[in-house]
Amino acid sequence: MDVSLQFLGAAHCVTGSKYLLTLDGSGDMPGAPGGRRQVLIDCGLFQGLKELRLRNRESLPFDPAGLAAVVLTHAHIDHSGYLPKLVRDGFRGRIFCTEPTADLLSIMLLDSAKLQEEEAAFANRKGYSKHHPAQPLYTQADVQQVLPLVESVAYDAPLTFLEGSLTLTFREAGHILGSAIAELGVQGTTQRKQLVFSGDLGRYDNPVMHDPAAIGQADVLLVESTYGNRETRIEDPEAELARVVNEALGRGGVLLVAAFAVGRTQTLLYYLKNLRAEGRVPQVPVYVDSPMGIRVSDLYPRHPAAHRLGHGNVFDFPGLHFVTEAPDSKALNDKAGQAIIISASGMCTGGRIVHHLYHRLPRPQDTLLLIGYQAEGTRGRRLQDGESEVKMFGELVPVRCHVEHLDGFSAHADRGELLRWLSNFQQPPKRTFVVHGEPEAAGALAETLRQEHHWPNVKVPDYLEAARLFEGI
Structure with a gap:
């Protein structure tokens, strides 16, 4: 089985998190043409710069109807807000998240849709939109089609799916209520590989949220870098x-x-x-x-x-x-x-x-x-x-x-806290992708891991870049 990953968001920016994981079993995975299965990790809206927001209207480089599942690290809109569009375009698979995230989704997605509807209506009344008429990306009715697909998974409770090819385990991320680090174990015919998606990492010693869980091993790691180039911790x-x-x-x-x-x-x-x-x-x-x-x-x-x-x-x-x-x-x-x-x-x-x-x-x-x-x-x-x-x-x-x-x-770990979390790995991952950071922040964290910590194969991926992770496992 070959395993690849495509970066559909949060590449050189802090928004639109989407990572497409493809398992190509060359015929040895039942239930899919040629044994090919795809899972999306996070499904966020692009926010901020207009050039980024315009990506929300572009077609995805895969068929949503053929997607087996979505794994959500947390409910923030830049990680979950594209779900109603994905479902409207044909996705009918399973959406995995923690129980608090499931509760948050019903609140946040409906709010996102309502805001879009109100903003479109206001723009049409005032006549300041370049689009005539202005249309929301999705509606509250679209959100109602998402919620029945959501399945909650407890922290630290492995869930196996895709005929045993993937095992998902959520660990505490400490970012917001229900936020999680997603561990995905990929079971091939001869080997098992571990992928870790940090999601958004929280701060240590936060009075409300728990500390991020320590992760000790990964073959491939995706780590956020929102504050990869600066310390933001306030002593008091x-x-x-x-x-x-x-x-x-x-x-x-x-x-x-x-x-x-x-x-x-x-x-x-x-x-x-x-x-x-x-x-x-x-x-x-x-x-x-x-x-x-x-x-x-x-x-x-x-x-x-x-x-x-x-x-x-x-x-x-x-x-x-x-x-x-x-x-x-x-x-x-x-x-x-x-x-x-x-x-x-x-x-x-x-x-x-x-x-x-x-x-x-x-x-x-x-x-x-x-x-x-x-x-x-x-x-x-x-x-x-x-x-x-x-x-x-x-x-x-x-x-x-x-x-x-x-x-x-901020609910994001700063540079020192990111490095503290990364120090838990018993040995460097074979490949590390630095994501969810503006260019200077992501570049700084990647360079630190290469030069000071001597991690191999550390990269800041480009938007839409695809990487083959494993061959013939």
Whole structure:
């Protein structure tokens, strides 16, 4: 049996994760023409730069109807958000993920579809889309076709499929609720090989999520490199957050936090709860204006083993308000006193945060806090880079508010933490592919592994590149 891998995303970028694994059994695998089977590891949407987003509309280099299965490392849209399009185009196979990821998918994919539908409708009303009429990539109805295909797999519980040719084991990744490292054991006629897909790795000593699991062996490794070229760890995250909160509220304005609905919002609430209890920040109202963030927070008590906080209502505190209805969200735009508003998306690309930005960016007394990674081409990256105006709803909005950025709240391992995780391998993998990183970050991590750690065959793959991993196993 020959085994190959094609990189359909997350190559020289941090989005659109898709890796096509092909097992060619030359006739010795029953149930498929010529014994050829294909599995997709992650199925993400491209986000950020327009040239990347346009890839979402391109045809895939394989027939979705012939795909046997999809393995999801976690529920973030850049890893799962293409699923409704894949199913609409004919995929009817199995979708494997952890149980928390399965719960998150139903929330996140419906939210993604709803946002696309709303943005298309808004663009058509305002007439600023170049496409007439603007169409969403998929709809909420398409999402409903995905959910029955999802099968949850417990951590550390091997699952064998494809007539015994593949064994899937999920290990803790520590990135978000349900995130996993995917180990795939490939059983050939004479040999067994181990493929490891890191997914997105989380941080060590995170107060909410568990540490990433140590993996000791791989023949082939795909490792993310979001922060492959820099350290982002903050020695005292609570102190940094307290500083930003106190400075922002000291100006007499509103602190607007752009936080991802999954993971970042919950970590932020954990820190704010502690700071308020200790009297280190003012007792001002805190509004979570993210329906998806609220629904995600409700999942944590359902999966107590998947995080460090245990059972019960782990995020609630006096003065915390969950905003679900649109009129209540719009009313926050007129709020002029001291308050904290947490909204999504974390890169300011869509959702309710965009309307808050439209009203808050021109106000000198207000503060915008960006926490976590801001991908190239996103509105969040442009604000982080200090642009004086940004385009929203077809018009340029001046940036007069204070803009703060705290990298240390990212859910991604930084360079030191990536190297710490990689040090668990008892011997270097025979082949290592550095993925999910912008060119400088991926290149830096790859060079470190080659030059300082003396790993052989380390490569940053190109988009659509195909690599033959094993022959005749």
